[in-house]
Amino acid sequence: MRALRLTLIFLCCLIGSGSAQHLENIDEIGNFSEGLLAINKNNSWGFIDVNGTLVVDFRTDIAAPHGHSPIYSNGLCLIKEIRENIWYYGYINTKGDLVIPAEYIVATAFENDYARVIKPYKTEVIGTNMLGKDIVSYSYHELLITTTNKMALHISGPHNLWYYKLKLQQDLPMIHSTFISPHLIAVKEADRWKILKIE
Template identity: 75%
Template sequence: MRALTLMLVFLFCSVDSTSAQQLENIEKIGDFHEGLMAVSKNNSWGFIDSNGTLVIDFRKDIAATPEQSPIFSNGLCLIKEERENIFYYGYINTKGETLIPTEYIVATAFEHGFARVIKPYKTEVIGTNVLGKNIVSYSYHELIITTTNKMAMHIRGPHNLLYYKLKSQQDIPVIHSKFISSHLILVREDNDKFSILKIE
């Protein structure tokens, strides 16, 4: 009987040790949000669950700032992709799948089922340069989008967008809106006055 008990204890410990996951050399951690917490190493971010299991492997495209670690909100997390020296933002789900493509030049985490984003648009060809290449005019709009990437509200725009400055990380547009409740948006206008808008 004693031998059987010792064998069961040994088997339990063996299973427990092999199922445990150990994460080492972690440089930064976030906070648990919707059951997941961001962890960083080697300039990459991944996510663990409440058991310490790495559920989204470390990757370079998960977006973070010096002030804010990545989070999942409404089931989505910001990602970024650099193209021609410009960062574009989109969103992944908790499986690491891209649900909203990287098409925004500024984007926020989701709140109350909505995110605030700035989307660039190619507007028109306004001439040619000395090399005979088209000179294209760009603009941007500030939008509220849903978790399915549908536009819920147009906030501001169009405004001129200088791509050559954007490529040197200059004159990046700034979001002028913020949520003050689940369906109310406070918008700072160009005259420094404010408007309150309701998402229907």
């Protein structure tokens, strides 16, 4: 709470200064990360720098991690887009340019140049339905990706993916890994843990 008050005082000072642009009617204020502060206005997020300049314009696709405001980490911020009632996540840079396409159904902010993501895969056609349309099987994998969208580590999978539940936003897959050091990830499977080394 104290940090929020200090941030609000800081913003008021910026807005009151002659060189900063005026930012009014802000609904929510995040925390500074990598020199940028997330601000929400009319259900859109934007980012200002330490001088109060809006450097990433307000947009509706910026994603906030559950219970938190959006952040930049390793120069990237999560975005989301909906296709066929399914949310997909990707990343933008500090200019607001899309650098990692929205192809993941779950994604985390970057940590130590890596992000944990869940990627869906169409695995096989297993027949046709009464309308003659293909019945397709889906799966997902939990992966570790780099800031250039290269797979750094296969964490787990394949796991069955119920596509119709995904469209209904039910029983969404969850990230089951956590960083325990910059080069180690712990993964919980059932009631056991395994530790993976990031090469």
